[in-house]
Amino acid sequence: MTEVRFSHVRKSFGSVIALAGLDLDIKSGDFVSLLGPSGSGKTTTLNLLAGLHAADSGDILIGDKRVNDLSPDRRNIAMVFQNYALYPHMTVFENIAFPLRARGRGFAEAEIQKKVKGVAESLGVASLLARYPKELSGGQQQRIALGRAMVREPGVFLLDEPLSNLDARLRIRMRRDIKALHDRIRSTIVYVTHDQAEALTMSTKIAVFDQGELQQYGSPNEIYHRPLNMFVANFVGEREINFIAGQLQAVEGIPTFIAPGLSLPVNAEERWCSLEPRDAVLGIRTEAIFARPTAGSETVGLVEQVELVGPELVAYVKIGESQLSCRAELSSELRSGDRVHLTFDPAHFHFFDPQTTASLAGSTK
Incomplete structure (x- = not known):
């Protein structure tokens, strides 16, 4: 398990301020949702943590290491994208095993077999290992994408709106599955969403963003019952307040x-x-x-x-x-x-x- 810290982090794209000096501490083992409307700064925060963007100023730490200048592959993270990004020509087994077979990993085949099967069993997809992505449902593909991230045993999981392509019923089921997964593995998870129901039901902490600024950071109960301003009060909840x-x-x-x-x-x-x-x-x-x-x-x-x-x-x-x-x-x-x-x-x-x-x-x- 690994802590994450943003200290006075700023990021602009031309004249647009995407983050206006972010201070955010994510404790080891927390499930933190970055919540906000489009353009609020939540995805920029995730991309900075992943190393997909470079911060203009400030420090980003994973564990006790400043990672501003590290490439994504050296940050001890794994990312699950909105579109799952599975390789269509590979079986489920090969998709999950791919990070272990990447250049320089050095895992023996027996160890790869053991790791992949263990992850597949924990996600309930062990019977699907010989199938291809086109033969899977949306929910099954989402589990495979999670498995490919889990098999690396990263310090931090980054999830970028992984449920947005699923229908409403399946999203509810997958919220439960992801929450149960976190309860089992207790890894640090940073989860981007614009859906307040996802944030409230799954998170241990929620960071609410608007216009490049962190509006409030706290437990789901604090965010919902003790909003610090009118934006948070109105944005969080099934209906407008x-x-x-x-x-x-x-x-x-x-x-x-x-x-x-x-x-x-x-x-x-x-x-x-x-x-x-x-x-x-x-x-x-x-x-x-x-x-x-x-x-x-x-x-x-x-x-x-x-x-x-x-x-x-x-x-x-x-x-x-x-x-x-x-x-x-x-x-x-x-x-x-x-x-x-x-x-x-x-x-x-x-x-x-x-x-x-x-x-x-x-x-x-």
Whole structure:
């Protein structure tokens, strides 16, 4: 197992700043997802670590060795690409064995046989060793690409959106397989994705990027439940978070968020909470607002759209100047035009500064 460190790493392509001074420490054995939209800097980070690009400045360390000037083959890494890059004229066995047979490796044939079969068994593809890539499904090809990386026993695995070519059902299955693989081998994995579901379900840590800057680095729980700014809050989650512009102020001595059509008491135990009025943006996820067609709350809204999402409904409700996405029970049979009562869970309120977009809770930590 091997640590990875980026220290003040910068990279530009012409006038475009791809990374604006990255500091990132990846502990040995961690599964770290680099998450962000296209052009955010995540793929540049992976390519710098792989040696496919050279940093303009700063240091990149793998273990205790600075690798800025080392070629990819000397960095003790293995990379799995989006398109798998299997050799079509080689069998599965030959594809997995290829790194061991490369010039200068010096492995005896008996040792190659042992290593390849051991990796194939661990990935559940031992029965496929005589087949060619064209005879395999997408999921099987992905396992072979992983096996070819594993057989080298590298210090760090680099995975560049390896599931993006698979259908939705298979992606879910392969997320489980990759997570189980990491649990077994405990190697350091750096995984690039734009899919927040992949990052949340597989990672021990997530690094969220935007516009060439690291926005937040933490556990999936920290990223999801304690976002440091509005970008992270909105990017991470199945749906866009609800943002409501308003003001925090005291109402009869109780900290309260006030916005058109809304008056919501706030957890007064928050350290940043003050009785002094201040502008704020409330962020609240769909699962923290519940819509009911019957009385039970003073907050009333108008249903504009309803979506079926398996075991429940998601209703888009107009209240004041905001349209909010909310949960609702299937049995409620909500329709567009219905009036509903909304219940908010204050334990899941996130407040942000409307100017800096930074979390008010994070600003005091």
